[in-house]
Amino acid sequence: MLVEELGEFGLIDRIKAHLKIEDIEILGPGDDTAILPFSEEKVLLFTADMLLEDVHFNPTFSTPYQVGWKSIAANLSDIASMGGLPRYALISLGLASNTPVEFVDELYRGMEEIASRFGLRLVGGDTNRSEKMVISVALLGECEKEYVCERSGAKVGDKIVISGFTGESEAGLICLKRRLSRDLPNMEAMVKKHLEPYPRLNEARRLAEKKVVCAMIDLSDGLSNDLHQLTKSSGVSARIFLDRIPISEGVADLSQRLKLDPFDLILYGGEDYELLFTTSDEENLPQLEIPLSIIGEIIPPEDGVLQIDKEGRKKRLPLKGYRHF
Numbered sequence: 001m002l003v004e005e006l007g008e009f010g011l012i013d014r015i016k017a018h019l020k021i022e023d024i025e026i027l028g029p030g031d032d033t034a035i036l037p038f039s040e041e042k043v044l045l046f047t048a049d050m051l052l053e054d055v056h057f058n059p060t061f062s063t064p065y066q067v068g069w070k071s072i073a074a075n076l077s078d079i080a081s082m083g084g085l086p087r088y089a090l091i092s093l094g095l096a097s098n099t100p101v102e103f104v105d106e107l108y109r110g111m112e113e114i115a116s117r118f119g120l121r122l123v124g125g126d127t128n129r130s131e132k133m134v135i136s137v138a139l140l141g142e143c144e145k146e147y148v149c150e151r152s153g154a155k156v157g158d159k160i161v162i163s164g165f166t167g168e169s170e171a172g173l174i175c176l177k178r179r180l181s182r183d184l185p186n187m188e189a190m191v192k193k194h195l196e197p198y199p200r201l202n203e204a205r206r207l208a209e210k211k212v213v214c215a216m217i218d219l220s221d222g223l224s225n226d227l228h229q230l231t232k233s234s235g236v237s238a239r240i241f242l243d244r245i246p247i248s249e250g251v252a253d254l255s256q257r258l259k260l261d262p263f264d265l266i267l268y269g270g271e272d273y274e275l276l277f278t279t280s281d282e283e284n285l286p287q288l289e290i291p292l293s294i295i296g297e298i299i300p301p302e303d304g305v306l307q308i309d310k311e312g313r314k315k316r317l318p319l320k321g322y323r324h325f
Contacts, residue, residue, distance in 0.1 A: 032081040032082055032151065032218060033045040033079060033141070042145065043145055045079055045084045045140070045141040046138070046140055048136065049074045051067070051070065052132065052134055053133040056070070063106065065106045065109055066196055067110065068107040068112075068135075069110035070195065070197060072110075072114045074137075076114070083148055083213065084143035084205075085205070086141045087121065087141055088122075088139070089139040090138045091111065092135075093128070094129070095127065095128075096129070096133070146211070147211075149208055150233075156299060157297065158215075159282045159294045159297055161278070161282070161294050162219070162274055162293055163292055164290045166266045166274060167262065167269045168190045168194075170270065171269070175254070199273050200218075203288050204216070212281045212286075220270060222270045223266065224268055224317055225270075230276065234278075236298050237299050238306070240295045240317065241308050242309050244295045251266065268321050305317045
């Protein structure tokens, strides 16, 4: 069997079978970060992500500063989804030997800028020669035990909530690929969301401190894909109502201009780095600077993951989104 036949999540499940974690205090693969014991009050959060040239970023569209920013943002978003705080990161780079040193300077300027906004320190790493650029970030964070938000805690009856708007990063990528004018309404903001995503660390932290989260995941691979991952981890299913999912002006305008179905962007577009979580205490959700939208509810596992349109018709929500294999 080939990796492409197994698929990304099948490969992850196969790798997990090799990781024999017997310490009940350790949460290994299967969540946005590993959870490691630290002290009586806190745990360590450990995550890693790679960005590959022509897979996660295109040098034609992205400046070195933006590539550096995005490489850190993706890891910060994992810490956010656990309710934690970032502390230290190691950066490993694979670079072509003819890479200008000014490119590396700008790459690190982007990393340092976003790191400084969230109290993250860059403390080392490694370098190697590579035909195409590879950026691998390993990030260590921490969280009080009482605030940790895993993706496995959803219960039947919970409400499903998302932060902000989904589909905007995918819309920004479409604008770049089709070389659309950034003077069009909302185009610049959507392009920026794709190239310089802003992780919801502060918002997630407030949710965690309010103890209103049952399960949480960051939206990196698309709303549909990540909802399926959350329900799988929790042993439940879900139904979402399409007319309750907010559509941003930019996504609506772009979809109309290009004759696209906006729900293809909203449900299946990746790299929004918003939050998807469930709650049984929706009346006490905090007021945040970004909107929170209740889009559905958790249901028994035998019902499957469903989408319901504005006419009340239901069908299975396809497991679609960004996958590497």
